[in-house]
Amino acid sequence: MIRAHTELLLSPPDANGRFGSFGGRFVPEVLFEALLGLEEAVRIALPDPGFRASYAQELTSFVGRPTALTHARQLSEAWGAEIWLKREDLAHTGAHKINNAVGQALLARRMGKTRVVAETGAGQHGVATAAACARIGLPCRVYMGAIDAARQSVNVQRMELFGAEVVCVHDGDATLRAAIDEALRAWAEEPSETFYLIGSAVGPHPYPWLVRELQSVIGHEARAALLAQAGALPDVAVACVGGGSNAIGLFHAFRDDASVDLVGVEAGGRGPGRDAASIGSGSPGVLHGAYSFLLQDNSGQVRETHSVSAGLDYPGVGPEHAALAASGRASYVSATDEEAIAALRECARLEGILPALESSHALAGARRLAHGNFRGKRILVNCSGRGDKDLDILRTECGA
Amino acid sequence: MKTRTRTDELQRAFERARSEGRPACMPFVLAGHPGKARFPDVLGQVAAVADVVEIGLPFSDPVADGPALARAARAALAEGVSLNWLLEVLHARAHEAGAALVLMSYLNPLLAHGLDTAVRDLAEAGVAGLIVPDVPFEESGELAVCCARQDLALIPLVSPLTSAPRLARIGATERGFLYAVSRTGITGGQTLATDLDDYLTRVRAATKLPIACGFGIRSRAQVERIRLHADGFVVGTALIEAIERGDDPARFLSELRPETRS
Numbered sequence: 001m002i003r004a005h006t007e008l009l010l011s012p013p014d015a016n017g018r019f020g021s022f023g024g025r026f027v028p029e030v031l032f033e034a035l036l037g038l039e040e041a042v043r044i045a046l047p048d049p050g051f052r053a054s055y056a057q058e059l060t061s062f063v064g065r066p067t068a069l070t071h072a073r074q075l076s077e078a079w080g081a082e083i084w085l086k087r088e089d090l091a092h093t094g095a096h097k098i099n100n101a102v103g104q105a106l107l108a109r110r111m112g113k114t115r116v117v118a119e120t121g122a123g124q125h126g127v128a129t130a131a132a133c134a135r136i137g138l139p140c141r142v143y144m145g146a147i148d149a150a151r152q153s154v155n156v157q158r159m160e161l162f163g164a165e166v167v168c169v170h171d172g173d174a175t176l177r178a179a180i181d182e183a184l185r186a187w188a189e190e191p192s193e194t195f196y197l198i199g200s201a202v203g204p205h206p207y208p209w210l211v212r213e214l215q216s217v218i219g220h221e222a223r224a225a226l227l228a229q230a231g232a233l234p235d236v237a238v239a240c241v242g243g244g245s246n247a248i249g250l251f252h253a254f255r256d257d258a259s260v261d262l263v264g265v266e267a268g269g270r271g272p273g274r275d276a277a278s279i280g281s282g283s284p285g286v287l288h289g290a291y292s293f294l295l296q297d298n299s300g301q302v303r304e305t306h307s308v309s310a311g312l313d314y315p316g317v318g319p320e321h322a323a324l325a326a327s328g329r330a331s332y333v334s335a336t337d338e339e340a341i342a343a344l345r346e347c348a349r350l351e352g353i354l355p356a357l358e359s360s361h362a363l364a365g366a367r368r369l370a371h372g373n374f375r376g377k378r379i380l381v382n383c384s385g386r387g388d389k390d391l392d393i394l395r396t397e398c399g400a
Numbered sequence: 401m402k403t404r405t406r407t408d409e410l411q412r413a414f415e416r417a418r419s420e421g422r423p424a425c426m427p428f429v430l431a432g433h434p435g436k437a438r439f440p441d442v443l444g445q446v447a448a449v450a451d452v453v454e455i456g457l458p459f460s461d462p463v464a465d466g467p468a469l470a471r472a473a474r475a476a477l478a479e480g481v482s483l484n485w486l487l488e489v490l491h492a493r494a495h496e497a498g499a500a501l502v503l504m505s506y507l508n509p510l511l512a513h514g515l516d517t518a519v520r521d522l523a524e525a526g527v528a529g530l531i532v533p534d535v536p537f538e539e540s541g542e543l544a545v546c547c548a549r550q551d552l553a554l555i556p557l558v559s560p561l562t563s564a565p566r567l568a569r570i571g572a573t574e575r576g577f578l579y580a581v582s583r584t585g586i587t588g589g590q591t592l593a594t595d596l597d598d599y600l601t602r603v604r605a606a607t608k609l610p611i612a613c614g615f616g617i618r619s620r621a622q623v624e625r626i627r628l629h630a631d632g633f634v635v636g637t638a639l640i641e642a643i644e645r646g647d648d649p650a651r652f653l654s655e656l657r658p659e660t661r662s
């Protein structure tokens with residue numbers, strides 16, 4: 001049963017870009033032709049041996065893949081389960097975001113685009129995009145909410161060193177959502193020349209599909225490495241969910257493994273109403289081009305979100321996660337700011353690994369699973385990024 | 401309540417302008433701007449001189465709009481403007497004569513209201529057409545069904561980038577008018593498409609419906625250029641800015657309106 005469901009949902013979206021009833025292309029008419037052009041380019045590039053080879057080459061020699069799989073022995077002991085960490089924090093620029101950025105930048109060059117625009121929340125996608133564009137030789141502009149730019153100022157500096165132009169967005173909520181609004185507007189002004197390099201598995205078709213394909217390297221590597229090192233599959237695979245790119249990248253490889261549970265961890269923030277858990281606390285609607293779950297009021301206005309983690313501070317979620325939640329193939333829980341920070345500290349102290357605040361939500365979720373139904377079980381956690389960027393926040397949040 | 405059909409009302413508006421030898425004047429106002437209290441008056445003033453009034457429903461993430469409209473929307477939302485509020489305002493003025501009304505709303509507020517209910521409520525409030533800027537033709541199926549049921553025209557948009565085959569499909573729409581976006585980009589920009597004449601000629605060849613042209617229109621000279629190929633002009637950002645400056649909206653529109661010619 002699960003198997004049949006899964007194949008249906010994790011195969012490419014239908015011709016209209018739908019995963020079940022979620023997804024689609026809800027964009028202004030000026031962007032529609034650009035999406036058709038991108039979709040065609042994706043359909044040709046993804047199976048093309050030449051494109052695959054240059055992507056694989058960049059992943060190895062620039063990104064530093066494959067990333068390690070670490071058996072977290074002390075966390076395992078402390079939590080009473082077998083904890084394995086997929087180390088995306090070791091990827092170049094410090095997070096999984098680079099897998100996607102390099103792939104899309106190669107695609108942009110292949111399509112003959114002359115400039116790249118991107119949005120960023122935590123700054124990790126912006127940094128990854130700036131690095132990929134520097135490497136591939138494309139000018140790039142990154143939109144970043146003013147609040148995020150302040151709380152992740154080191155990443156602003158890094159982007160600028162890579163030659164990117166960083167534009168602070170003061171409008172709206174001045175975080176990731178406002179940055180996406182602004183990047184979409186910039187794209188609409190010059191859709192023929194501009195490549196919009198989106199940072200998560202969100203947005204209109206074909207982005208959720210494209211990003212999933214580029215991020216699925218995470219799950220494929222983790223699955224093979226776990227089989228090699230532990231001789232078995234995990235009982236559950238856990239990832240944090242902002243827009244959902246690291247999670248879908250991890251989940252995809254396990255789609256046909258009926259014995260592997262998939263758990264996404266959303267940002268619980270400071271509790272109900274002050275969170276960013278789109279699936280847990282939201283309802284279906286349309287934001288940023290896709291029909292999916294989102295946090296909104298009764299009138300359909302998108303509501304403000306809160307998370308200590310800038311990368312999870314987003315009111316929407318990728319449509320494939322909405323479909324996975326609806327089908328029951330994956331389940332979604334949340335971790336609060338406080339739980340995430342506690343998990344970060346525990347991981348740092350016990351394992352000598354400093355996870356990003358985003359990834360710490362996955363750890364907090366794993367901890368809860370270990371104390372619940374997965375006691376003594378094998379838990380694979382995606383450590384989607386490193387926490388160096390979060391030192392300022394940790395200092396202000398808890399006087400660390 | 402109303403005897404004539406709603407889409408007829410739009411047709412009549414374009415016919416009246418054409419018979420007077422001028423393009424239809426189609427101002428855009430934002431529900432609740434400039435403030436909830438003043439909006440009904442602004443709507444009344446504008447409706448008195450316009451052929452069709454587009455009423456925008458504010459949305460929190462208006463990705464097709466430039467800074468002026470986005471700011472105005474944010475202010476209106478802060479005052480609690482919603483579809484329900486707008487419906488009340490429209491019911492209160494239902495007896496007033498004047499321009500035909502079209503609602504422009506992003507999809508999500510309509511979804512939250514329930515598509516079918518939203519379309520029915522709008523129709524009952526005297527709205528003749530609906531423009532949904534984040535629903536391209538290919539995603540419009542469900543909405544089109546709801547609109548047809550209530551005899552509300554679902555107005556499709558085309559842009560200078562719309563391909564010939566898609567333009568042909570969209571142009572075959574049977575009711576209302578076609579909204580030809582005058583530029584590649586968002587509202588409030590300063591420039592019109594460089595190949596505007598060519599583009600509007602292509603649009604004309606693809607449809608039997610009247611063509612309204614809008615986005616970035618702020619001068620009489622632009623209106624003069626557009627009238628060569630289109631049946632109506634939409635003024636949005638420039639009108640919102642005029643209202644914010646304290647100008648009389650009716651006078652502002654009259655100054656944009658070209659001389660009639662027969």
Ligand SMILES: Cc1ncc(COP(=O)(O)O)c(C=O)c1O
Pocket residue numbers: 095096097121122123124125199200201240241242243244245246247310311312356358359384385386
């Ligand atoms: C390290 C890290 N993990 C996770 C995320 C969340 O994004 P996604 O849900 O697309 O993986 C971010 C976003 O900035 C991030 O920087």
